[in-house]
Amino acid sequence: MTPAVKLAVVRDDARAAQAASDAWAASEAAREPLAAREVDRHRVRLVVIGAAPRLERFAALPELLRRGDLVVVNDAATLPASLPGRTEDGRGFELRLSGPIDAGRLFGVLLGAGDHRTRTELRGAPPPVAAGERVTVAGLPATVASAAGRRVELVVRADADALWQALYAAGAPVQYAHRPAPLALWSVQTGYAGRPWAAEMPSAGRPLTWDTMLGLTRAGVALASLTHAAGLSSTGDEGLDRALPWPERYEIPRRTVAAIAEARGRGGRVIAVGTSVVRALEAAAEHGELRAGSGTATVRLDASYRPRVVAGLVSGLHVPGESHFELLSAFAPVDQLRAGLALAAAHRLSSHELGDACLIVPA
Amino acid sequence: MNIQGQGALVTGASRGLGRALAEQLAARGARVALVAREVGPLRDTVAQIRARGGDAHAVIGDIADKTAIHAIAGQAQGLIGEIAIAIHNASTLGPTPLRLLLDTECEDLAAVLETNLVGPFRLTKVLAGAMAIRGAGVIVHISSDAAVEPYPRWGAYAVSKAAQDHLSRILAAELDGTGVRVLAVDPGEMDTVMHADAIPDADRASLAAPAAVAAKIVQMIEDGARAPSGARLVAARWEATP
Numbered sequence: 001m002t003p004a005v006k007l008a009v010v011r012d013d014a015r016a017a018q019a020a021s022d023a024w025a026a027s028e029a030a031r032e033p034l035a036a037r038e039v040d041r042h043r044v045r046l047v048v049i050g051a052a053p054r055l056e057r058f059a060a061l062p063e064l065l066r067r068g069d070l071v072v073v074n075d076a077a078t079l080p081a082s083l084p085g086r087t088e089d090g091r092g093f094e095l096r097l098s099g100p101i102d103a104g105r106l107f108g109v110l111l112g113a114g115d116h117r118t119r120t121e122l123r124g125a126p127p128p129v130a131a132g133e134r135v136t137v138a139g140l141p142a143t144v145a146s147a148a149g150r151r152v153e154l155v156v157r158a159d160a161d162a163l164w165q166a167l168y169a170a171g172a173p174v175q176y177a178h179r180p181a182p183l184a185l186w187s188v189q190t191g192y193a194g195r196p197w198a199a200e201m202p203s204a205g206r207p208l209t210w211d212t213m214l215g216l217t218r219a220g221v222a223l224a225s226l227t228h229a230a231g232l233s234s235t236g237d238e239g240l241d242r243a244l245p246w247p248e249r250y251e252i253p254r255r256t257v258a259a260i261a262e263a264r265g266r267g268g269r270v271i272a273v274g275t276s277v278v279r280a281l282e283a284a285a286e287h288g289e290l291r292a293g294s295g296t297a298t299v300r301l302d303a304s305y306r307p308r309v310v311a312g313l314v315s316g317l318h319v320p321g322e323s324h325f326e327l328l329s330a331f332a333p334v335d336q337l338r339a340g341l342a343l344a345a346a347h348r349l350s351s352h353e354l355g356d357a358c359l360i361v362p363a
Numbered sequence: 364m365n366i367q368g369q370g371a372l373v374t375g376a377s378r379g380l381g382r383a384l385a386e387q388l389a390a391r392g393a394r395v396a397l398v399a400r401e402v403g404p405l406r407d408t409v410a411q412i413r414a415r416g417g418d419a420h421a422v423i424g425d426i427a428d429k430t431a432i433h434a435i436a437g438q439a440q441g442l443i444g445e446i447a448i449a450i451h452n453a454s455t456l457g458p459t460p461l462r463l464l465l466d467t468e469c470e471d472l473a474a475v476l477e478t479n480l481v482g483p484f485r486l487t488k489v490l491a492g493a494m495a496i497r498g499a500g501v502i503v504h505i506s507s508d509a510a511v512e513p514y515p516r517w518g519a520y521a522v523s524k525a526a527q528d529h530l531s532r533i534l535a536a537e538l539d540g541t542g543v544r545v546l547a548v549d550p551g552e553m554d555t556v557m558h559a560d561a562i563p564d565a566d567r568a569s570l571a572a573p574a575a576v577a578a579k580i581v582q583m584i585e586d587g588a589r590a591p592s593g594a595r596l597v598a599a600r601w602e603a604t605p
Contacts, residue, residue: 075493077437101441161409161421164441168434185433192492194445196437210537213495217540225496255498 034317034344034351036178044207045349047317047358049332053340055347058207058357059215061314065361067220068268070259071314074202074276075225077193080171080185081108081200081232082116085137091127095137095154096174099229100197100249104156104163105145106137108199109235119177120236126150138170150237174200174232179352187354197229197249203353204274204315222263224256228280228297244323250280251294260290260309269311269361275301275327281309303329312361317344317351331360364501364544364584367392370446372439372490374426374483375453377404379555380505383577384450389417391581393448396439398422418443426453426482427474436489448584449490450503451483451527457519459560464518472519479523484530491534491543498542501584504531506547506595517561528595535593544592546583550576551599571598579603 039045044058056064065071081097083106094115097108112124129135129152133144137154140163145153156163173188188201191208216223228250235241260270260281272278283297284290285308299305303326313331318324319341320334328337340358349356371388375381376397389395389412397412397419399405405421412419420442424435440446457467457475487502494500509517510524528547535545552558554570579601583590586604590596 073496075496077440080434080437160442164438165423167441168438184430185437189433189489190492191488192496193489194493195440210492213492214537214541223496225493253497 034319034341035348036352036355037350038179038352038354039350039356041207041354042209045347045356046314047340047344047349047356049336049340049358049360050363051336053336053343055343056359059209059212061212061359062215062219062221064359065216065219065221065271066268068263068266069271070222070224070263070268071216071271071273072224072226072256072260072277072281072310073190073192073205073208073273074198074228074230074280075190075192075194076197076202076227076229076276077190077195078173078185078188078198078201079196080168081174082172083138083167084170085110085135085142087127087129088134093126095152096232096235097199098151098231098235098246099199100195101163101167104158104160106142106154106156108152108154109232109237109240110150110152111236116175117177117180120234121238123236138166140166149240150235151240176234192225194225195227197227198276199229199231200233201353202228202230202274202276204313204357206354207357208273222259222268224253224259226250226252226256226277226280228276230274230276245279247296247298248276248279249294250283250297252280252284252290252292254292257290257292270309271361272310272313274313275315275324278307278310278313278327282307285309301330302326303334305330307331312359314357314359316353317341317349317356317358319351328358328360364447364499364587366448366581366585369393369448370396370440370443371448371450372396372398372422372436372443372446373450373452374398374486377401377408379557380550380553380573380576381450381452382408383573384452384580385419386412386415386417387574387577387581388448389419390415394418394420394443396420396422396443396446398424398426398435398439398453400425426451426486427455427478428482429485432482432485432489436486445493445497446490447494447497447499448501448503449487450505450580451486452503452505453482454479454505454520454523454557456557456561460563461516461520461561462518463516464522467519472522475519475523476526479520480526480530483527487534491538494543495538495541500543502531502534502543502545503580503584504528504545504547506531506549508549508551508597510547510549531595532593539592544587544590546590546592547595548580548583549595549597549599550580551597 046058083095094111110126112126142154190205371393376385377399409421424431455478509521531547
C-alpha cells in the first residue's frame, strides 16, 4: 500500500527511475494524472500491460490467464498497526507496527504529535526513548528493548490473550493523509486474509472476490497462498524511508512450493498477486531452488532484477518514482509500463491503494 | 479432518455445548480460540483447558457486533494461527420466558437474527477465504429442531435457525470443490443454561449431556465421508464412531 503522497517522490539513488520519471512528466498522461480515489472492489478495472496495453475488468482475470497457470496470493491479514502510547512522563506518541508480533515483542516506529491526517513527514518528532525505558502502548505496560532513532522494539508485559485484546481494542489500520476519513479494519482486508502479519494491506488482492477466485479455479488456474508481512510504506523519517522496504518475514507452505513445481511442470506460469508475493517467492529462491518454510526477505527488486520464480503479476497502478514501479519494471519494459499508465490515465483509473490494477504476464 | 494440530475457533465457548466442544478439540490436540462475551466464565474455561495441557486462548467479543468480527478473527489468528475449524455455536433465544412470535417485538427478532444468523455469516466470510485457498476447512453451524418444527413461542429463535440451516446449505454449494466442508448440526435437547432459560421445568434427567453431544460433533468434523458438506445432521441419530 503506497500512499499517493509518494507519487511525486523520486529516489535520488535510482537513476533508472529518474529517467522514467522524466519521461512520465513529459508524457501526455502526466497532464491528466491518475486519480487517487477508492474503487468498489467489485468494479476494479485492470490494465493489461503489453506491446499494446488494453483495458479489462479485473473480474475478467480468469479469461486473461491460461489453463495451468498458478496464482499466488499473500494471505496476511492487516494488523490494527497504529497504536496509541505514552512515555512514563506522559508524552504521547503513535506506535506504528512494522511487522508481525513475535510473542510479546512489538517492532515499529514512533511518530509524534498529530495523526494520520498530517503528512507523515510533517508530523512532530516523537519523544525520544531509550532501551530499558518503560512506556505504555495500547493501554499495556511495556519496556523499550531497543531504540534507534524512532525505530523501536518494545516488550509488552502482559499475557498473549490480553495483548491481542488490547491491540484490537486500541489499534487502527495505518493510514495516510490522502485518506483523512478513518479506515475500518474490514476495509483493509483481502477476502482470504488469515494471520494478522501485515502492517499495511497487501492491497493487490483486494479485488479478488470469491466470484473471481472460483472463476480462476473453473478456468483451470490454480490458487495458492503464502504469508508475507508487508511492512510500512512510510516512516516519517527520510533516512529510514530510503531503506524501505525493511527485511520482512514470510512463510511459504510446502503445498505452495509443490503447486509451483506442478504449474511449471505443466508449462504454467506463476502469477503473483502483489509485490509482497514477488518478494517472498524471490527471497525463498535466492539461493537456488525454491524452499518452503519461513524466512526474512531482504532482496531489493528493481529493473535489473531477473525473477527466478515469478513470471507475471497483478498489482495496483504505480507510477515512475515509486519503489513499486521499479519492481514492476523487472517484469515489463519501462516503455510498456508507461504506455499502460497512459491508457489508465486516459480512462481515469485510480492509483489509490484501494483503486484499480494492472496485469503483467509474459506473452 | 485430523484434528491434531489444527486451529479451531468456537463461539459461545464459555459454557454449555461450546465449552464442551472447546475442551474436546483441545484434548484432541487442536489449538483452540474460545470466543464469548463474558470475561470471567471465558477465562475460567480457558484456564481449566490449559490446566489439562490444552492449547486454549480467550477472545472476548460479541458475535452480534458488526465491528467486532474482524477483531475476533484477528485476535484468534494472532493467538492460534491459521484456523481450519470454525464452530458457530453462540446463539440467543431472544427474550425469555419465550413469547409467541406474534408478541415478539420487531427489534427483538432483529437482535436474534444478528446473533444467530448475521454474526455467523460475517465471521464465515472472514475465515472461509483462507480455508478455501489452503484447500481445507470445516465450518459447523449449531442448529436446532426448532429450525424444522414450527413450535409456538420459539419463533424468533426458530426463524434464525431455519435461516442458518439454509445459509449452511448455500455456503456448502458455493464452496463445493474447495475442500471446505459446511455442516449444520441439530444437537438435540441438552442440559444447559440455555435449555433451562427456554424450558425451566424440563426434567433434566431426560436431557443429553453437552459433553456427549460435543463428542459426536467432533466425530462429524473428523469424518468427511459420514458428514459430507451441506449435510444437516442430527446428533441423536449419529452413531458414535467406535
